[in-house]
Amino acid sequence: MVKSNTLDTETLEDMSEVYTTNTIGPLLMGQAFLPLLKKAAQGSPGSGLSCSKAAMVNISSIGGSISSFFGWDIVEAAAYRCSKAALNMLSKCQSLAYKEHGILCVALHPGWVQTDLGAAAGHPPPMTVDESVQGMLKVLSSLSEKDTGTFLDWEGNVVSW
Template identity: 75%
Template sequence: MGELRIHSVLVTGANRGIGLGLVQHFLGMPTPPKWVFAGCRDPKGQRAQELQNLASKHPNLVIILLDVSNPGSIKAAAATVEKHLGGSGLTLLINNAGIAMFNNLENETLEDMIQVYTTDTIGPLLMGQVFLPLLKKAAQGNPSSALSCSKAAIVNISSSTASIASSSYWDMVQIVSSRCSKAALNMLTKCQSLGYGEHGILCVALHPGWVQTDMGRVGGHQPPVTVDSSVRGMLNVLSSLSEKDTGTFLDWEGKVLPW
């Protein structure tokens, strides 16, 4: 297992839950990134208060206005990130932002499907496209020829509910739009690994576990995994990824999940 040493990281959906946990852990590393970019839709609002508190203590944390469902917002965020990087590249892009509509098969709607797909699938597609020049720059500036998250990587936060083979938790929660959008995100991850690998960028889909977040607590069920445990596990997995792992679907403990 290698050590995760990254120059810069951008986490989307960073104002709460897993996104906030990732930001906290990056800042708390023995050798933290020079830049931690935290994207959220309302950087100055009450929902970003914890991020604001962190930013007051950590000068390397930059909170960025970012709505991944808005192409203009993504481009503006990339310009802000590029300005802070000052000629260096973006090492790690974590597409964490996501939404969930708790509809079953009978009451799923066109509007909800479009909204969920736009955030969960199209957002990461556009993020990869817009931030590709900065990711390529990071890869080119790394002396290692091997793929790793310390060189340049896109990490798409997926879900075990996206697995067509396992159909996990169906009896507990159907969330049809999320299952479909995350399954599509998995295919996007595979496509990104095939398209961006030649530029030295590793791409992986990562299931964080069933985590104790606002989104995770559904149907009166208490998720078994804490945010802290999930994030520690995912960072441990990221530190060990290599070329053989690009384009794969893994969980927070490093297990390969069925498509």
């Protein structure tokens, strides 16, 4: 969820709504599915972490990178950026807490995709939904223990925090 307020016009209500959707929602979903993920990881053969065993994949955004200012000149979206930065930290925390249970946890940036949200800034996004999904599926199929707790894009590149 994105609200296109400027930093000067950001409101408590909009910030809370965006944070609830983009950060608290994934936290609660992870908690709800944790028993099933633990069971899946315990019942899977082999050692190590992978998406074929058990994984929490949080869909983040480069907008949540503190070191990248991608798109700031197009739309500030401070609430969105803050919520995705918090989601990235949640993903890291999940990776630390759930690694011992055999659950891989990552944050994944799908790219700037041709969706209603992607076009909200008034500029046409360069990537189709199919291109994004194909890329993410390829990345997910190759993840291993070394990747847990990372922030990656649809091509498998590390996105800086």
